[in-house]
Each structure stands twice: as C-alpha cells, then as structure tokens.
Amino acid sequence: MKTTRIILKVPFYKHPAGTVFDLAENTEPANWPDDERLREKQNFSGNQVYHLPDGGRGFAVNLAVSDTKPCPEHVFEGHDIRKGPCRVTAAATHYGDAGKKEEVTPPCGRLREENISIQINEAIQSQGLLIDLPPFEEVAEKMVLLDRLSGRMVLEYVLRNYKHSDTQLTWDVSDLHPGFYELQLRFPDNWYHSICFIKFFPFPVEADKIPPAPEKEWQKMAKEIFQTFTEPRTVEASDLPNQALDLCLEWGEMFNQPTQERMMKRHPELTQEQADELDKLAREVRSYVYDLCQQESEGKLEESKLHLLARRKYPWVSDTNFFRMKNVGMYYARR
Numbered sequence: 001m002k003t004t005r006i007i008l009k010v011p012f013y014k015h016p017a018g019t020v021f022d023l024a025e026n027t028e029p030a031n032w033p034d035d036e037r038l039r040e041k042q043n044f045s046g047n048q049v050y051h052l053p054d055g056g057r058g059f060a061v062n063l064a065v066s067d068t069k070p071c072p073e074h075v076f077e078g079h080d081i082r083k084g085p086c087r088v089t090a091a092a093t094h095y096g097d098a099g100k101k102e103e104v105t106p107p108c109g110r111l112r113e114e115n116i117s118i119q120i121n122e123a124i125q126s127q128g129l130l131i132d133l134p135p136f137e138e139v140a141e142k143m144v145l146l147d148r149l150s151g152r153m154v155l156e157y158v159l160r161n162y163k164h165s166d167t168q169l170t171w172d173v174s175d176l177h178p179g180f181y182e183l184q185l186r187f188p189d190n191w192y193h194s195i196c197f198i199k200f201f202p203f204p205v206e207a208d209k210i211p212p213a214p215e216k217e218w219q220k221m222a223k224e225i226f227q228t229f230t231e232p233r234t235v236e237a238s239d240l241p242n243q244a245l246d247l248c249l250e251w252g253e254m255f256n257q258p259t260q261e262r263m264m265k266r267h268p269e270l271t272q273e274q275a276d277e278l279d280k281l282a283r284e285v286r287s288y289v290y291d292l293c294q295q296e297s298e299g300k301l302e303e304s305k306l307h308l309l310a311r312r313k314y315p316w317v318s319d320t321n322f323f324r325m326k327n328v329g330m331y332y333a334r335r
Contacts (some may be wrong), residue, residue: 001150004229005021006278012052012055012067021178037331039247055150058089074213076202080202082178082199084178084202085200086118086199088118088196093193101116107137107138108137109135110134115134116131121212125174126174129173136164138191139163140169143159180198184194228264242316242318243278248283248286256261258279260275263275289322289325297335
C-alpha cells in the first residue's frame, strides 16, 4: 500500500490541528452516490477525502483532503518517530461469529476503556499498555496486533504461561511506528477483547510554519564541484598527462569529450598517436578514482585512503586534478 504523510490544518474529531498521519495515498469522492448515472453528472474533483482508520473514538471516518497539507519528509529527519505518544481510542469485547448475540455475558468478561492505561517508563524511555482484565472464566490463548491502515497482522503472541490468577497483561508499544492499531486478546470459543489505539508522531507540525529542508550531502557536494569547475586552474605546461586529464575533466559543453584535438592545438608537436595515448590515460585515471569513490560509499574503503591509493597507482596526478575527480566521484556515488 502506498501511503502519504499529511498534516491536519484544522482540528478534526479528537485530533488537534498540527497532528501528523500516514494515510493511504488513494482518495475517493465524498458522498459518492450509488447511482452511476449521478456520478457521471457530478464533479467530485474538489471534494476528495482520505480514509482515516480512527477518528479518535475507535471508528473510521472520512477526512477531507482540503483540511490537510502534505508533510515533507525532512520535518522528522534526525528524530526517532517511534518516540511519539500512544492513546487508546476504544476498548470492547466481541464475538467472532456475527450470528451469535453479544448481549450474553461472555466467559472472558467485558473489557472497557477504563480498564486500559498507558505505562511510561522515563528511565528506559518505554511506553506500553497496561490491561486490567475484567473477571473471567476462560483463559486467553494469544494476543494479536493488527495494523488498521493496511489490514495486516503485525505480531502474534501466544500466552503460554497465562493463568486464572493473572489479572493484568501488558503490551509494549515503544518500537511501533506511528499508525493506527488494534490489539486483540483472543479467548477460546471465538470471544476476544479489542483495544484500538493510535501511535502518534513525536510532535505536532504547524502547517503554515514548516521549516525549509536542510541542505543534503549531495547538494553540498554539487556546490563544491561547481566551485571547483569555476575556479581558475593552473597546470604546468610541460605536464602533458595532467593537461590531458584537466581537459578530460572539463564540465559544460566539453563534458566527456575527446581531448586529442584540444591537446594537439595546444601542442602542435604532438602526433595523433601520442594524443590518443594521453586521452586513454586520462580516462583510465578518471575511471580508477571514480571507482575508489564508489567503494568508499559502499563502506569498503576509508575516505582518507583515496588520495594515497590514487597517488600510489598514478604518482604524477596533481592535487588539483585529484580533488576535482574525488568531488565528482563522491557526488556520483551518492546520487
């Protein structure tokens, strides 16, 4: 399922403005008529809604797209989104077979919202659900955690050592990502307790005061590359391999173009064969250094060793040319 991250621009049911949710990316028209003929006559493009699995009381509602704003990914960069608070929205007891009346007294007792509390341990930065069980005759068999947005089962835990004398159960939610969840405590004969809860993002976001995205590493490297290419470069006239390499590293219109013609124009005494050899050598050096940068990005090499390895294989390469190749190579490796 593709999801999108949104910010509430206005309060909605039990959720204040600034609340952030990950919701299904697909939207649908509000008040979608059953009659297909009516659908064809009406324009629903400006009346789209998201499906919100929990409006704050345990049941799903529609959320108008116009009441939301996209939340950029960078807003939570550097933050552990699992550290957000948890809130119980509903608790009840159900029977798995819809044909059986739930008005009868269930052997597992009836769970209420007041039976559930949030336990927070600041020392170890954990939080979880504390469940005070109602009087029961049947012992629970297992606990099942469901993701209400995707409909998938997240975790199943079999209660092997659970017995009649146990009146409380706990469920840790510290490692859960923000989302909408249902915890089911399942008993024999299809009865189960249901606890709906929401794990929120660590902090609300003001829709009109979203900070700009920080400059990414590849953007910083691109600036360095641009500065490298625009700063004046000096190469000794007698250093033919470095001159060929300098031309091989040109940017703009001459990017990746053959160097032979330009080298022979600078040095009329060069033969075509010599110019070809210089061009071949320049491209070989460039490929070698770019490959070193790729290995560094994969964690196979330390950045501090790149210069040493390049100098060991091609000792004639100037520092100017090496750092130009390194900047470009690091940029390509991290794109």
